Amino acid sequence: MSVTETTQDRAAPIRPNQGPVAWARANLFSTWYNALLTLLIAYVLARAIPGIIDWALVKASWTGDAAACREAGGACWAFLAEKWRFILFGTFPDDQHWRPTLAILSMIGTLVVSADRRFWGKALIYIWTVGIGFSALMMFGGVLGLDYVPTELWGGLPLTLALSIVGLVASFPLGVLLALGRTSDLPVMRGLSVVYIELVRGVPLISILFMASVMLPLFLPAGVSIDKVLRALIGICLFSAAYVAEVVRAGLQAIPKGQVEAAQALGLGYWQRQRLIILPQALSLVIPPLVNSFIASFKDTSLVIVIGLLDLLSTAKAALTDPAWRGFYKEAYLFVGVIYLLFCYALSRYSRYLETVLGQGRRR
Amino acid sequence: MSDSNATATKAAAPPGRAAFHLSINNPIVRAVLAQLGVALAVALVAWYLVGNTMDNLARLSIASGFGFLDREAGFQIGETLVEFGPQDHYSTAFLVGILNTLKVSGIGILLATLLGVVLGIARLSSNWLVARIAAFYVETVRNVPLLLQLFLWYGLLTEGLPGPRQALAPLPGVFLSNRGLKLPAPADDPIWAWVAALFGLGIILTLVIAAWNAKRQAATGKRLSMLPIGLGLVFGLPLLVLLASGGGAIDMPVLQGFNFRGGMTLSPEFAALLFGLVIYTAAFIGEIVRSGILAVPKGQTEAATALGLTRGQLLRLVVLPQALRVIIPPTTSQYLNLTKNSSLAVAIGYPDFVSIANTTINQTGQAVEGVLSIMAAYLIISLSLSFLMNWYNSRVALVER
Numbered sequence: 001m002s003v004t005e006t007t008q009d010r011a012a013p014i015r016p017n018q019g020p021v022a023w024a025r026a027n028l029f030s031t032w033y034n035a036l037l038t039l040l041i042a043y044v045l046a047r048a049i050p051g052i053i054d055w056a057l058v059k060a061s062w063t064g065d066a067a068a069c070r071e072a073g074g075a076c077w078a079f080l081a082e083k084w085r086f087i088l089f090g091t092f093p094d095d096q097h098w099r100p101t102l103a104i105l106s107m108i109g110t111l112v113v114s115a116d117r118r119f120w121g122k123a124l125i126y127i128w129t130v131g132i133g134f135s136a137l138m139m140f141g142g143v144l145g146l147d148y149v150p151t152e153l154w155g156g157l158p159l160t161l162a163l164s165i166v167g168l169v170a171s172f173p174l175g176v177l178l179a180l181g182r183t184s185d186l187p188v189m190r191g192l193s194v195v196y197i198e199l200v201r202g203v204p205l206i207s208i209l210f211m212a213s214v215m216l217p218l219f220l221p222a223g224v225s226i227d228k229v230l231r232a233l234i235g236i237c238l239f240s241a242a243y244v245a246e247v248v249r250a251g252l253q254a255i256p257k258g259q260v261e262a263a264q265a266l267g268l269g270y271w272q273r274q275r276l277i278i279l280p281q282a283l284s285l286v287i288p289p290l291v292n293s294f295i296a297s298f299k300d301t302s303l304v305i306v307i308g309l310l311d312l313l314s315t316a317k318a319a320l321t322d323p324a325w326r327g328f329y330k331e332a333y334l335f336v337g338v339i340y341l342l343f344c345y346a347l348s349r350y351s352r353y354l355e356t357v358l359g360q361g362r363r364r
Numbered sequence: 365m366s367d368s369n370a371t372a373t374k375a376a377a378p379p380g381r382a383a384f385h386l387s388i389n390n391p392i393v394r395a396v397l398a399q400l401g402v403a404l405a406v407a408l409v410a411w412y413l414v415g416n417t418m419d420n421l422a423r424l425s426i427a428s429g430f431g432f433l434d435r436e437a438g439f440q441i442g443e444t445l446v447e448f449g450p451q452d453h454y455s456t457a458f459l460v461g462i463l464n465t466l467k468v469s470g471i472g473i474l475l476a477t478l479l480g481v482v483l484g485i486a487r488l489s490s491n492w493l494v495a496r497i498a499a500f501y502v503e504t505v506r507n508v509p510l511l512l513q514l515f516l517w518y519g520l521l522t523e524g525l526p527g528p529r530q531a532l533a534p535l536p537g538v539f540l541s542n543r544g545l546k547l548p549a550p551a552d553d554p555i556w557a558w559v560a561a562l563f564g565l566g567i568i569l570t571l572v573i574a575a576w577n578a579k580r581q582a583a584t585g586k587r588l589s590m591l592p593i594g595l596g597l598v599f600g601l602p603l604l605v606l607l608a609s610g611g612g613a614i615d616m617p618v619l620q621g622f623n624f625r626g627g628m629t630l631s632p633e634f635a636a637l638l639f640g641l642v643i644y645t646a647a648f649i650g651e652i653v654r655s656g657i658l659a660v661p662k663g664q665t666e667a668a669t670a671l672g673l674t675r676g677q678l679l680r681l682v683v684l685p686q687a688l689r690v691i692i693p694p695t696t697s698q699y700l701n702l703t704k705n706s707s708l709a710v711a712i713g714y715p716d717f718v719s720i721a722n723t724t725i726n727q728t729g730q731a732v733e734g735v736l737s738i739m740a741a742y743l744i745i746s747l748s749l750s751f752l753m754n755w756y757n758s759r760v761a762l763v764e765r
Contacts, residue, residue: 027492034491041493188399192406199739202700202746204707206718207738214731218420219413295507302509306711313512329519337508337516344507 066325079328080335083319087335090155090310096147100158103135107161110135115350117357132165151229155310157339159229163311164298167236168244174237175244176283180274182245183252193245200242205303209235213307232304240297247289251282287358291351295344302340312336417732426729433458439723441715443631454724461720462741468634468716469703469745472641476702477695479642480649487654498650505647511708513644518636518712528623537616539624545635549628551613558609559602566598573597633714637706645702649695656691657683688760696753700746707742717741 029035059074062081069076080087089100110131114124139158142148154162181193200208212235217225255278263273283290302313310318316332319325386393421428433455441448445463448456486498505513522542526532531541539546550556574590581587617627630638660683668682709716718738725734 027490030490034489034494037489037491038493041497186395186399188403192402199743202743203739204704204718204742206707206710207735207742210718210722210725210731210738211735214725215417215735218417218731221416222420222423299507299509302511303708305511313509313515317515327523329516329523333512333516333519337512340509340512341504341507345503348507 066328069328076328076331079319079325079331082325083322083332084335086156086319087312087315087332088156090159090315091153092149092155092158093147093153096141096149099138099141099146099149100154100156103138103158104161106131106135106138107158107165111165128169132169135162151227154229156315157312159310160298160301160312163229163233163236163301163304163309164294167233167240167301168294168297170233171237171239171241171244174241176248176279178241178245179248179252182249197242197245200239201246205235205239205300206306208239209303209307211235212238228307228309232307232309236297236301236304239300240293243293243296244290247286247293248282250289251286252278254285255282284358288351288355291347291354295347295351298343298347299340312339421732424729428730428732430733432724432728432730432733435728437724437727439727441720442713443634443715454728457720457724458717458737461715461717464715465703465706465709465717465741466745468637468641468709468714469706472638472645472702472706473699475638475642476645476649476698479646480695480698481653483646483650484653484657487650488657502647502650505644506651510640510644510705511711514636514640514708514712517639518632521632521636528619531619531624537627539617539619541624542632543623543629544632545630546617546624547628547630548617549615549626551615553613555606555609559606562602562605563598566601570594570597631714633709633712636712637709637714637716640708641702641705644705645698648698648701652691652694652698653687656687659690660686685760689757692753692757692760696750696757699749699753703745703749704742707738 028038055074057074059072060077061069061072061074062077064078066076066079069078085094085097089097092100110128113119113127113131119127135158137143137146139154139162140149178193178197181189182197184190184193209232212231213228216231216234220226259277259281260273263277268276301311304311305314305317313336316336320327320329320332388394388397418428434453436451437454437457438450439457440450441457441460443464444460445467446456446460448460483498483502486494487502489495489498521544525540525542528539528541528543531539531546533539537548570590570593573588573593577588577590615626615628617624664682664686665678668678673681706716707718710719710722713719721734721738725731728734
């Protein structure tokens with residue numbers, strides 16, 4: 001189109017979205033390099049997709065043993081049919097698998113219900129007490145005629161969920177305290193908080209987990225031993241508290257100084273001020289990043305494999321060591337990967353939704 | 365501690381002759397008491413833990429301290445940048461580990477930045493297919509644990525590839541097998557040292573000319589095109605010398621018996637770790653780059669176009685300098701994350717620092733020293749990296765006058 005054209009000369013504007021051809025022209029072939037890219041990608045997809053379909057569906061085996069799988073040459077879904085219970089529940093007693101199933105459902109239910117903003121407030125405390133309490137009852141047993149199942153036998157998805165949910169809930173108070181310490185005027189509190197936060201954030205989670213697993217027993221008096229799962233939980237708590245603290249600090253810094261001064265003028269003391277005025281506002285500001293840090297901690301729990309816990313990823317890896325079923329790592333990791341993806345994607349969509357909804361009041 | 369308390373109290377005390385009541389209701393007294401309380405509590409807990417640890421170590425008859433570093437390590441390390449044998453000391457093993465960590469993180473940061481920038485731009489592409497594929501990549505990769513991805517890559521690189529005899533050869537001299545990736549390498553020839561030196565010299569000269577060029581542009585408005593000059597100096601100069609000397613000797617990998625000889629090897633462990641780290645971190649960097657570009661107001665682009673800047677100038681002079689301010693701080697955290705995540709090497713058997721320290725802990729029982737060394741090493745790396753990035757950030761940050 002030349003610049004000298006006047007409005008009268010111009011034909012009716014071409015509307016995009018007018019049929020697939022116009023759409024393709026606007027979105028796939030707008031310039032010569034876009035056209036080139038489109039063709040290149042189309043070529044690669046045309047080469048790759050039939051192969052993937054072939055592997056995942058056409059040549060796949062859904063039943064039979066490992067030999068039949070190798071014969072067919074495609075994906076071995078029979079491996080998952082054989083191992084899915086072990087991957088999901090680990091070494092939890094076979095005849096009791098309904099218990100971790102109910103525990104998982106109860107934990108997911110608790111998360112889903114607390115995602116609804118209508119329940120935010122006091123109701124949330126009751127929901128969590130009931131939901132998480134019920135899950136714990138199902139996992140531990142020992143009362144109401146249920147067999148006691150020690151944590152050594154826990155594994156798979158319930159362990160992953162328990163470590164990340166309990167880890168985040170337990171690290172939350174410590175994180176808030178650290179954030180308050182870091183923004184405080186008192187040099188001792190500030191110094192200790194800064195040192196803790198920076199120290200923990202500067203080292204990999206693995207080293208904290210090693211510390212929890214090999215050094216924690218050394219810290220305790222002789223003869224006192226603590227459970228392996230609890231050790232991992234302590235490590236995860238200490239780690240995520242530092243990250244929660246930084247998220248909360250961002251919220252605290254966003255509260256205008258006038259709020260503090262107004263609260264002081266009303267004669268409120270430090271803790272009253274924080275509890276009634278500052279923290280409610282700061283925390284509601286940082287709910288979306290808190291959901292994000294929950295996603296991170298959910299993914300990070302997979303590292304407990306290095307200290308020998310059987311979480312969801314470890315059970316998948318352990319299922320692969322069965323000599324009869326060696327080599328079906330793609331199927332195992334795909335299965336576990338999809339579970340992680342479902343959880344994390346749902347959570348990250350939720351975090352983005354919250355950002356828009358909660359941000360509405362502040363938008364101009 | 366008490367010193368800083370005293371000065372803080374003095375500083376906080378109201379000026380003049382305000383009466384100082386020694387009462388629990390006095391905010392200053394309360395502040396001092398609270399701080400003393402917390403400091404005391406922390407000290408007590410630390411004293412209790414250290415005391416227990418000392419007792420336990422004595423009971424297990426483990427000598428505390430770093431004396432074990434001078435003892436013979438007695439284990440082999442698969443990949444080393446310096447000479448290492450089983451007779452060498454634990455201190456050398458630690459050095460090997462740190463160098464391996466630095467190697468994988470350094471290369472990883474470089475590649476993740478490149479891939480991340482491409483991804484960030486791709487998600488904003490006007491080509492629907494490109495934008496969709498980039499979005500799909502980011503959403504999938506970000507929401508699956510890195511460790512799972514590492515296991516998958518490691519599986520693909522070891523079990524998924526054929527043995528050395530049936531190795532894939534995508535290019536002449538490049539072999540892909542379950543023993544890793546074999547590449548041709550420069551042979552032991554002095555000409556390569558010259559090439560490397562000229563490459564470094566080319567970079568320095570380019571930087572000097574670029575600085576002079578910027579000054580000249582500010583003074584006269586004239587500007588030399590830097591791209592051909594830079595490319596010529598950095599790549600052309602070494603290439604010219606190489607050609608003039610008749611080309612350097614190259615060590616080609618050859619299949620001999622059951623394995624390859626010669627050439628350069630990327631072990632499956634290193635390759636899996638590097639792939640995993642780069643692919644995972646690039647997804648995050650891509651999102652940062654995208655938000656950085658989106659943060660530059662549209663009016664800026666329009667104004668620059670109205671001034672007659674070309675697309676290249678628009679990107680280089682208007683969009684990038686502003687986008688970098690938004691991009692650099694979060695990218696720094698991603699670099700730190702990549703470095704810390706390289707510790708997952710321990711799960712797939714690449715001998716990084718954590719993996720070597722872990723072996724040392726298992727052999728010597730020096731758990732406290734081992735974990736402390738790991739933490740100290742990562743703290744030093746993290747602090748240096750963030751210092752470097754903060755320095756760079758301060759150079760591109762907005763200077764408000």
